[in-house]
Amino acid sequence: MGSEASPRLPFIDFSNVDQNNALDWDITKSRVHQALEEFGCFEASFPNISPELQTALFDSIQQLFDLPLETKLKNQSSKPFHGYYGFLPGQPLYESMGIDDAPILEKAESFAKIFWPEGNPEFSTTIQEYSEKVSKLDQMVRRMVLESLGLEKYLVEHLNSTNYLFRVMKYRKPEADESQHGLNAHTDKNIVTIVQQNQIDGLEVQLKSGDWIKIQPSSSKSFIVMIGDSFYAWTNGRLHSPNHRVVTASREKDRYSLAMFSVTKAGRMIKAPEEVVDEQHPLLFKPYDMGEFFQFYVTEAGLRAESALKTFCGV
Ligand SMILES: O=C(O)CCC(=O)C(=O)O
Numbered sequence: 001m002g003s004e005a006s007p008r009l010p011f012i013d014f015s016n017v018d019q020n021n022a023l024d025w026d027i028t029k030s031r032v033h034q035a036l037e038e039f040g041c042f043e044a045s046f047p048n049i050s051p052e053l054q055t056a057l058f059d060s061i062q063q064l065f066d067l068p069l070e071t072k073l074k075n076q077s078s079k080p081f082h083g084y085y086g087f088l089p090g091q092p093l094y095e096s097m098g099i100d101d102a103p104i105l106e107k108a109e110s111f112a113k114i115f116w117p118e119g120n121p122e123f124s125t126t127i128q129e130y131s132e133k134v135s136k137l138d139q140m141v142r143r144m145v146l147e148s149l150g151l152e153k154y155l156v157e158h159l160n161s162t163n164y165l166f167r168v169m170k171y172r173k174p175e176a177d178e179s180q181h182g183l184n185a186h187t188d189k190n191i192v193t194i195v196q197q198n199q200i201d202g203l204e205v206q207l208k209s210g211d212w213i214k215i216q217p218s219s220s221k222s223f224i225v226m227i228g229d230s231f232y233a234w235t236n237g238r239l240h241s242p243n244h245r246v247v248t249a250s251r252e253k254d255r256y257s258l259a260m261f262s263v264t265k266a267g268r269m270i271k272a273p274e275e276v277v278d279e280q281h282p283l284l285f286k287p288y289d290m291g292e293f294f295q296f297y298v299t300e301a302g303l304r305a306e307s308a309l310k311t312f313c314g315v
């Protein structure tokens, strides 16, 4: 894209938003819906995370990535996107780890025990507390989307069908002769992703026009709320699932970021409700299992496809 000023993502403040305050709820809901239709993402301020918790969390993440590689490799999983990834071809700066069900304390504790066999209570409680709070933002956004599409009757089922995968990322600073490319362009495959980057920017999002914009949050406390392919499919294309990538903004400092992914539980299908399918909106995708879609995405055919979702289950 050219050097003209980048458009900014919509900024939505959730400070006073709760269901008992109907006016604020409705105004926010319509902004959320508009942003997710047009950009597939927005910047959110969500004051439930204290500065102390945020600092403790980023300190914990740094401590985790400072462990020797052979220790980090103990975080293995048969499920794509769940274990340790690092130093992949073409993405030498990027490392990440997945914490399944992070909002559940016992799960956060068993994750910590992989690396610290005696446990690390400070680490596990920080991870649990942060991810539980962020999960409330995920649930609020999904409630707003379903209400604005007139699909409230599916809300309980929709919320109960998911759990959370919390991924933590490090992008080391590039060597003098390396580029700042952090993570290849992709769409997320899950329902909703909530990203937080600490001080060092780097997330870039592709607009519907094809132009890329750099996400420059107005505060390091902000979150980026983003739609994944499975919410796009569930709403039968009503929401946009944006392509995005990471180009780390600093050559001097490592970049750390966090992402909470709502993912459907094993055996729950992604199936667009009949209310969003009509003559103007013919069904886009056959019902599918998200775990199977993840498995397909990491095959050669999945990685090569222009849209893995269309190739996997497009009508
Ligand atoms: O590191 C970031 O800011 C974004 C990471 C991301 O897009 C992902 O993990 O899917």
Ligand SMILES: [Fe+2]
Binding pocket: 186, 187, 188, 193, 244
């Ligand atoms: Fe992503």
